[in-house]
Amino acid sequence: MDAHAPRRAAGLRLLALASLSSGCTGAPSIPFAGAYFPAWLVCAMVGVAGAIVARLVFVSTGLAQVLPLQLFVCTAIGIMVGALAWLFWVGM
Template identity: 45%
Template sequence: MLTGQTHSAQFDQMLRPSARRHIGFFATPLLSGCTAQGAPSFSIFGAYFPDWMLCGIIGVAVAVGLRVLFLVSGIDSILSLRLFTYVSLGIIAALLVWLVGFGP
Protein backbone atom coordinates (compact mmCIF):
# COMPACT_ATOMS: atom_id res chain seq x y z
CA MET A 1 0.00 0.00 0.00
CA LEU A 2 1.21 3.49 -0.72
CA THR A 3 1.98 5.60 2.33
CA GLY A 4 1.92 9.36 2.74
CA GLN A 5 -0.82 9.88 0.15
CA THR A 6 -4.51 10.43 0.49
CA HIS A 7 -6.97 7.72 -0.47
CA SER A 8 -8.12 9.62 -3.57
CA ALA A 9 -4.53 9.92 -4.82
CA GLN A 10 -4.05 6.19 -4.29
CA PHE A 11 -7.28 5.50 -6.17
CA ASP A 12 -6.21 7.73 -9.07
CA GLN A 13 -2.91 5.91 -9.33
CA MET A 14 -4.65 2.52 -9.41
CA LEU A 15 -6.89 3.54 -12.33
CA ARG A 16 -5.35 3.77 -15.74
CA PRO A 17 -6.30 6.76 -17.92
CA SER A 18 -8.40 4.54 -20.18
CA ALA A 19 -10.34 3.24 -17.17
CA ARG A 20 -11.07 6.81 -16.05
CA ARG A 21 -12.34 7.62 -19.53
CA HIS A 22 -14.68 4.59 -19.49
CA ILE A 23 -16.01 5.47 -16.05
CA GLY A 24 -16.80 8.98 -17.27
CA PHE A 25 -18.44 7.68 -20.44
CA PHE A 26 -20.71 5.25 -18.61
CA ALA A 27 -21.56 7.72 -15.82
CA THR A 28 -22.76 10.42 -18.25
CA PRO A 29 -26.29 8.97 -18.82
CA LEU A 30 -26.82 8.87 -15.05
CA LEU A 31 -26.23 12.63 -14.86
CA SER A 32 -28.55 13.62 -17.71
CA GLY A 33 -31.55 14.72 -15.57
CA CYS A 34 -34.81 15.57 -17.30
CA THR A 35 -34.98 15.04 -21.03
CA ALA A 36 -36.58 17.06 -23.82
CA GLN A 37 -40.10 16.32 -22.62
CA GLY A 38 -39.48 18.43 -19.51
CA ALA A 39 -40.32 17.92 -15.89
CA PRO A 40 -43.96 17.24 -15.00
CA SER A 41 -45.34 20.55 -13.78
CA PHE A 42 -48.51 22.62 -13.73
CA SER A 43 -49.26 26.33 -13.74
CA ILE A 44 -50.59 28.10 -10.64
CA PHE A 45 -51.13 31.84 -11.11
CA GLY A 46 -48.60 31.84 -13.95
CA ALA A 47 -45.79 30.07 -12.05
CA TYR A 48 -44.90 26.46 -12.79
CA PHE A 49 -44.72 24.07 -9.84
CA PRO A 50 -43.52 20.48 -9.98
CA ASP A 51 -46.17 17.80 -9.50
CA TRP A 52 -44.34 16.19 -6.59
CA MET A 53 -44.66 19.41 -4.62
CA LEU A 54 -48.45 19.32 -4.91
CA CYS A 55 -48.47 15.66 -3.89
CA GLY A 56 -46.26 16.42 -0.89
CA ILE A 57 -48.49 19.26 0.27
CA ILE A 58 -51.56 17.05 -0.04
CA GLY A 59 -49.77 14.28 1.86
CA VAL A 60 -48.90 16.65 4.72
CA ALA A 61 -52.49 17.96 4.79
CA VAL A 62 -53.89 14.41 4.91
CA ALA A 63 -51.50 13.44 7.73
CA VAL A 64 -52.49 16.52 9.77
CA GLY A 65 -56.17 15.86 9.07
CA LEU A 66 -55.85 12.25 10.14
CA ARG A 67 -54.04 13.31 13.33
CA VAL A 68 -56.93 15.61 14.23
CA LEU A 69 -59.42 12.84 13.41
CA PHE A 70 -57.45 10.31 15.50
CA LEU A 71 -57.23 12.75 18.43
CA VAL A 72 -60.99 13.36 18.38
CA SER A 73 -61.82 9.67 18.10
CA GLY A 74 -59.27 8.57 20.75
CA ILE A 75 -57.23 6.36 18.39
CA ASP A 76 -54.14 8.54 18.88
CA SER A 77 -53.75 7.48 22.49
CA ILE A 78 -53.32 3.80 21.58
CA LEU A 79 -50.71 4.40 18.86
CA SER A 80 -47.22 3.42 19.97
CA LEU A 81 -45.16 5.03 17.18
CA ARG A 82 -47.13 8.18 16.37
CA LEU A 83 -44.45 9.92 14.31
CA PHE A 84 -43.88 6.96 12.01
CA THR A 85 -47.61 6.34 11.71
CA TYR A 86 -48.42 9.87 10.59
CA VAL A 87 -45.39 10.11 8.29
CA SER A 88 -46.40 6.80 6.69
CA LEU A 89 -50.00 7.92 6.25
CA GLY A 90 -48.81 11.17 4.65
CA ILE A 91 -46.48 9.32 2.27
CA ILE A 92 -49.22 6.86 1.33
CA ALA A 93 -51.60 9.74 0.61
CA ALA A 94 -48.98 11.60 -1.46
CA LEU A 95 -48.17 8.48 -3.49
CA LEU A 96 -51.85 7.76 -4.09
CA VAL A 97 -52.37 11.32 -5.33
CA TRP A 98 -49.36 10.90 -7.63
CA LEU A 99 -50.63 7.57 -8.93
CA VAL A 100 -54.22 8.70 -9.50
CA GLY A 101 -53.48 12.21 -10.74
CA PHE A 102 -50.23 11.88 -12.65
CA GLY A 103 -49.58 8.16 -13.05
CA PRO A 104 -49.70 6.05 -16.21
Protein backbone atom coordinates (compact mmCIF):
# COMPACT_ATOMS: atom_id res chain seq x y z
CA MET A 1 0.00 0.00 0.00
CA ASP A 2 1.27 3.43 -0.96
CA ALA A 3 1.86 6.00 1.79
CA HIS A 4 0.11 8.67 -0.27
CA ALA A 5 -3.04 6.60 -0.95
CA PRO A 6 -5.27 8.32 1.68
CA ARG A 7 -4.24 11.73 0.42
CA ARG A 8 -4.87 10.70 -3.18
CA ALA A 9 -8.31 9.28 -2.30
CA ALA A 10 -9.25 12.51 -0.51
CA GLY A 11 -8.14 14.49 -3.55
CA LEU A 12 -10.26 12.32 -5.84
CA ARG A 13 -13.30 12.79 -3.59
CA LEU A 14 -12.75 16.55 -3.63
CA LEU A 15 -12.44 16.52 -7.41
CA ALA A 16 -15.67 14.53 -7.73
CA LEU A 17 -17.52 16.96 -5.47
CA ALA A 18 -16.14 19.97 -7.35
CA SER A 19 -17.25 18.53 -10.69
CA LEU A 20 -20.81 18.14 -9.37
CA SER A 21 -21.09 21.77 -8.33
CA SER A 22 -23.10 24.00 -10.63
CA GLY A 23 -21.96 27.33 -9.26
CA CYS A 24 -20.03 28.22 -12.39
CA THR A 25 -22.91 28.14 -14.84
CA GLY A 26 -22.34 31.72 -15.93
CA ALA A 27 -22.49 35.16 -14.44
CA PRO A 28 -25.67 37.20 -14.82
CA SER A 29 -25.10 39.85 -17.44
CA ILE A 30 -27.01 42.44 -19.41
CA PRO A 31 -26.62 43.34 -23.08
CA PHE A 32 -25.75 47.00 -23.63
CA ALA A 33 -24.63 48.48 -26.95
CA GLY A 34 -23.77 45.05 -28.33
CA ALA A 35 -21.62 44.02 -25.38
CA TYR A 36 -22.46 42.04 -22.27
CA PHE A 37 -21.77 43.75 -18.96
CA PRO A 38 -21.70 41.78 -15.71
CA ALA A 39 -24.59 42.40 -13.35
CA TRP A 40 -22.28 43.25 -10.44
CA LEU A 41 -20.88 46.17 -12.43
CA VAL A 42 -24.36 47.56 -13.04
CA CYS A 43 -25.24 47.13 -9.35
CA ALA A 44 -22.02 48.92 -8.38
CA MET A 45 -22.97 51.86 -10.60
CA VAL A 46 -26.43 51.89 -9.00
CA GLY A 47 -24.74 51.99 -5.59
CA VAL A 48 -22.52 54.90 -6.63
CA ALA A 49 -25.60 56.75 -7.89
CA GLY A 50 -27.33 56.02 -4.56
CA ALA A 51 -24.39 57.47 -2.62
CA ILE A 52 -24.40 60.60 -4.80
CA VAL A 53 -28.14 61.06 -4.30
CA ALA A 54 -27.71 60.62 -0.53
CA ARG A 55 -24.98 63.26 -0.50
CA LEU A 56 -27.16 65.68 -2.49
CA VAL A 57 -30.05 65.10 -0.08
CA PHE A 58 -27.78 65.71 2.92
CA VAL A 59 -26.50 68.97 1.44
CA SER A 60 -29.91 70.24 0.32
CA THR A 61 -31.58 69.55 3.67
CA GLY A 62 -28.75 71.01 5.73
CA LEU A 63 -28.06 67.67 7.40
CA ALA A 64 -24.50 67.79 6.07
CA GLN A 65 -23.68 70.51 8.61
CA VAL A 66 -24.64 68.23 11.51
CA LEU A 67 -23.77 64.75 10.26
CA PRO A 68 -20.29 63.52 11.28
CA LEU A 69 -18.26 61.14 9.09
CA GLN A 70 -20.21 61.93 5.93
CA LEU A 71 -17.89 59.92 3.70
CA PHE A 72 -18.56 56.73 5.67
CA VAL A 73 -22.29 57.37 5.84
CA CYS A 74 -22.59 58.00 2.10
CA THR A 75 -20.39 54.98 1.35
CA ALA A 76 -22.55 52.77 3.57
CA ILE A 77 -25.70 54.03 1.85
CA GLY A 78 -24.13 53.33 -1.55
CA ILE A 79 -23.19 49.79 -0.51
CA MET A 80 -26.71 49.16 0.80
CA VAL A 81 -28.30 50.47 -2.41
CA GLY A 82 -25.97 48.35 -4.57
CA ALA A 83 -26.60 45.24 -2.45
CA LEU A 84 -30.36 45.78 -2.59
CA ALA A 85 -30.17 46.21 -6.36
CA TRP A 86 -28.28 42.92 -6.57
CA LEU A 87 -30.76 41.19 -4.27
CA PHE A 88 -33.84 42.35 -6.18
CA TRP A 89 -32.36 41.92 -9.65
CA VAL A 90 -30.35 38.71 -9.38
CA GLY A 91 -32.08 37.30 -6.31
CA MET A 92 -29.17 35.51 -4.68
